Amino acid sequence: MSATLLPKDKNLSSIPVQEPTKLSDKYPILKPWKWSYTGTVNQINANSLDLTLASKDSNCPSSTIKYHEFIDQYVPEFKNNAHFSLKPALFTGMLQTLALANPGLNKYFKVYYGRELFTYKDGGVCSIDYVMSNDQQWIKKYNIGNKTAPFDKEAFDKDAQETHPKDWPRLQPRTRYFTEAELTDIKTIKITKPLILISHGLCGGSHETIIRATIDKIDLNLFDVAVINSRGCARTKIVTEKLFSAYSTDDLREVVNTKLKENPDRSIYMIGFSFGATILSNYLGEEGEKCPVRSAVTVCNPWDMIYSYEKMTFDFWASRLCSKSIVKFLVRTVEVNMPALENCMDPENTRATHVFTKDNLKKAKQFKTTVEFDDTFTAPYMGFKNAVEYYSNAGSINRLPNIKIPLLVINAEDDPVVGETSKNLKNAVLNNENVMYISTSLGGHLAYLTSNNDSWITKPIANYFKNFEEHIEK
Structure with missing residues (x-):
């Protein structure tokens, strides 16, 4: 992606300010009228995209369903004016966001990863962590999910030590590098099961609670899932003079194209969280009509980076x-x-x-x-x-008008990192039939934590992909 200045008529970002524009930003006053743990969903969409429903009978003519009707029918949690409840003690977006940083939450979502080091054309590397929680060989070898025997950590750690590259940082728990044989299987065995690729947030990787919680809800019998850890993230080394940025769309493009080349018959879906959602949305907008991704979801994307900069x-x-x-x-x-x-x-x-x-x-x-x-x-x-x-x-708001695949967007109005939905963003969404924007009154930044320490948005996101794959024609 070329880092060039956009012409004024193509730049949809807000006009930057030099000082706080709200009294409540400048002074640390409490805003009790925004305290709550019961949230409301507000759909923002152009209301016109037609999706073709898959027919089980080849003799029957295909039928269509509007994008918003598909959401209402198959993901009712995201219906307009739907209500949801979060943890009462976390009654502000900031409290929700701070609570998500608790590393103890990861114990609720035990995901197992096999890591591939992926080399880009420019010599740089990222790591791709494949979810192996449903792999029969791993289940048998390490007692994953076995209720009568504990996870064989000793065997896992032994394999992790043998596959670990020399002088590279140690990995997060339940994550190890693939053996050469495992990686060969991943790349050469022709798999038609659809693949969900996940792009993480600015300070994150496959270890993030929100990512593990989302994977925990995805049907691994239906999907393969992998997390793309950006250059320098999730204990991946930077080996060239290149750091990640909002313009790192070529990195995503290389991974997507490579995975499709390895398995041309499979479908690709994508999820982007926070800054990863910015990169993903920019990529989708650049690809436009030729985008190889079937559908995507973004969560807490700072679409208008000027707006987010002012908030932060x-x-x-x-x-x-x-x-x-x-x-x-x-x-x-x-x-x-x-x-x-x-x-x-x-x-x-x-x-x-x-x-x-x-x-x-x-x-x-x-x-x-x-x-x-x-x-x-x-x-x-x-x-x-x-x-x-x-x-x-x-800012990916500038590429939003050219997104041509069904995109489900989820943003919280009390997000302390992204801020409220700007007028420019709302107008851009209302002019693109491919975008379904879910604005929630509560949730914080990537949090949406409920009383059982889970995230409310993870199950509907998983259901969205499941129903899209099963009911929408390719």
């Missing part, structure tokens, strides 16, 4: 509790990968500026906001003069 910079709580932790992760990612990042591969490149220097890293350790990081690293590297210019052009 000017909101009292978001700037102190969210922005600081995110920038800490970003700086740490640069720090541990400096041996690769500081080696400028193309000193003659006039588009980008070499910014991964020890001086910039020293300065970065004092950063408190994400805009400081993007001003120093991301924007100049991508060829923009500052972070705001990068946000304005890279």
